[in-house]
Amino acid sequence: MRFYFNGDGWPTSSVLPATPTTDTAKEQLVDTLQAWKTTHYQTMVGSGDVDPRPGVLRLMDDAREAGLAVGVCSAGTKSSIVAVLGALLGEGRFKGLDVFLAGDDVPQKKPDPMIYNQAAIKLGLDPASCVVVEDSAIGAAAAAGAGMRCVITYTRSTRDQAFASAERIVGSLIDETGRPTVTVAELAAGRVVQDDRVDLRGV
Numbered sequence: 001m002r003f004y005f006n007g008d009g010w011p012t013s014s015v016l017p018a019t020p021t022t023d024t025a026k027e028q029l030v031d032t033l034q035a036w037k038t039t040h041y042q043t044m045v046g047s048g049d050v051d052p053r054p055g056v057l058r059l060m061d062d063a064r065e066a067g068l069a070v071g072v073c074s075a076g077t078k079s080s081i082v083a084v085l086g087a088l089l090g091e092g093r094f095k096g097l098d099v100f101l102a103g104d105d106v107p108q109k110k111p112d113p114m115i116y117n118q119a120a121i122k123l124g125l126d127p128a129s130c131v132v133v134e135d136s137a138i139g140a141a142a143a144a145g146a147g148m149r150c151v152i153t154y155t156r157s158t159r160d161q162a163f164a165s166a167e168r169i170v171g172s173l174i175d176e177t178g179r180p181t182v183t184v185a186e187l188a189a190g191r192v193v194q195d196d197r198v199d200l201r202g203v
Helices: 002-008 023-046 056-065 078-088 091-095 114-123 137-145 184-189 196-201
Strands: 071-073 099-101 131-134 149-153 168-170
Touching: 002 023, 023 078, 056 091, 056 184, 071 114, 078 091, 099 114, 114 137, 131 137, 137 149, 168 196
Parallel strands: 071 099, 131 149, 149 168
Antiparallel strands: none
């Protein structure tokens, strides 16, 4: 929120009587909106009506079977992300993560690379050996800043963002036939540039 508000202007809100201009007022607005979002988000995910994005669990399981470390680094609050991961990954996958960091764990949020830098340190890995799966330009920038490779699975709201540093840009980790569009074996073989947004337009 700070990233977008600083770039596009701070909004008026019923939380405050006027558009915030001081750091204290801005912090109050962001904290209130974040608490509201977290409450509603946890309710939505806990309803059972939300599924993992197609192909995510398969890619995680394949990485684990290949002996690779698997982690989650989210800009969301820890309480919110714990609820999401527990519901969508299942307890086994969640508890089996080699690293789990949330926005609360680092003072600098994405697009700052701090969260990915911390993950590499915790795992004892060279950042260049890590592959990040992201869904936004902010996440891609964080991965690039950490010196990590990046695969983008864009959403409807991020489809038209610029992902200059990403090596693969796909709408889903599986295609319409259910086959994977990104595999652990392909990623291990090296960088392959692919952007299905261009392929779909026939350019």
